[in-house]
Amino acid sequence: MSQISPPHPDRPGRRPALLSAAPMDRRAIARELTLVYVAIAALTFAITRGRDIPPFDQWVHLAVGGLFLLSAMRLAQREPGGMRRMGIDLEGVLVPPEISEDGEEEPGSRDFLGLRELGRTLRRAAPAALRESGFALFLALVIFPPFALGFSFYHGPSHPFTPSLPRDPLAFALAQVLVVALPEEALFRGYFQTRLSDVFAKKHRILGTDVSLVALVIQAALFALVHFVVDGSPERLAVFFPGLLFGWIRARRGGIGAAILFHALSNLYSDVLVRGWLG
Numbered sequence: 270m271s272q273i274s275p276p277h278p279d280r281p282g283r284r285p286a287l288l289s290a291a292p293m294d295r296r297a298i299a300r301e302l303t304l305v306y307v308a309i310a311a312l313t314f315a316i317t318r319g320r321d322i323p324p325f326d327q328w329v330h331l332a333v334g335g336l337f338l339l340s341a342m343r344l345a346q347r348e349p350g351g352m353r354r355m356g357i358d359l360e361g362v363l364v365p366p367e368i369s370e371d372g373e374e375e376p377g378s379r380d381f382l383g384l385r386e387l388g389r390t391l392r393r394a395a396p397a398a399l400r401e402s403g404f405a406l407f408l409a410l411v412i413f414p415p416f417a418l419g420f421s422f423y424h425g426p427s428h429p430f431t432p433s434l435p436r437d438p439l440a441f442a443l444a445q446v447l448v449v450a451l452p453e454e455a456l457f458r459g460y461f462q463t464r465l466s467d468v469f470a471k472k473h474r475i476l477g478t479d480v481s482l483v484a485l486v487i488q489a490a491l492f493a494l495v496h497f498v499v500d501g502s503p504e505r506l507a508v509f510f511p512g513l514l515f516g517w518i519r520a521r522r523g524g525i526g527a528a529i530l531f532h533a534l535s536n537l538y539s540d541v542l543v544r545g546w547l548g
Contacts, residue, residue: 298464298468299468302461302468305460306461306491309456309495310494310498313333313336314498316329316332316333316336317329317333317499330444330448330449331448333452334448334449334451334452337455338451338452338455341355341357341455341456342357344460345357345459355463356458356519356522356523356524356525357454357525359394359524359526360390360394360397360524360526361390361393361394362390362391362394397526398526401526401527401530402527402530404518404522404527405518405527405528405531406534408518408527408531409534409535409538413538416538420539420542424547426546426547431545431546431548433544434541434544442533445533445536445537449536450529450530450533450536451529453532454515454519454525454528454532455525457488457491457492457512457515457516458488458515458519459519461491462484462488462516462520465483466481466484469481469482469487471483476517476521477521478517478520478521479520480516480517480521484516485513485516488512489512489516490509492509492515493505493506493507493512494506514531515528515532
């Protein structure tokens with residue numbers, strides 16, 4: 270079973286660092302990662318071919334997001350405490366009801382549609398959600414302004430920036446969080462980065478955070494490659510670079526909460542820049 274180290278005294282409010290799982294054959298883990306990635310990439314390619322087939326085209330993104338999230342959760346649940354070790358439990362929000370040894374749900378775990386338990390879980394998760402949101406917003410304030418300058422320099426827009434929003438901004442924002450950022454972070458920063466760190470355990474200190482550099486680079490490469498598989502455009506490989514940042518955030522925070530929020534904010538910000546300068 271994975272172990273949880275005590276909180277660092279100099280880092281109040283941060284989730285405890287998660288240690289690696291019990292030693293396993295590195296080749297076995299590598300085989301598992303290869304098979305999982307090939308299967309998910311193939312399924313993603315097959316699903317996205319439906320984007321030109323009405324009415325399935327409206328559900329392609331949801332189907333891919335569901336594939337990523339459910340795969341990450343099922344893979345994590347194969348080991349005791351796997352959801353937490355891989356940082357995708359979101360302080361219990363994504364953890365299923367407690368199951369007793371005889372296969373029955375623990376007493377008190379049932380209520381109408383699970384709403385009462387969901388409410389308790391959300392209340393417990395609220396402080397962590399606020400901390401992770403604050404961290405994501407801080408990074409956005411630091412990174413977004415120079416990114417906008419670089420975006421303008423690279424694309425050389427022919428007209429001044431003109432603010433423009435999607436037709437339904439709230440729905441678009443929710444989709445970026447729940448359909449895009451959450452599934453992608455759960456799979457690539459949660460499952461892949463954690464399992465790769467089991468194989469490549471040597472840590473490097475990067476911007477004050479101990480992280481497996483090899484695992485960080487490989488998960489970002491896998492993240493970029495699956496985007497290339499979907500569109501076949503070499504430009505999609507550029508998501509390798511934000512993938513590195515998302516991976517660093519996951520290592521820094523011990524979970525994927527802040528990475529989800531920063532990922533979604535990045536997508537929203539990029540959309541605003543594209544609409545304002547290139548739309």
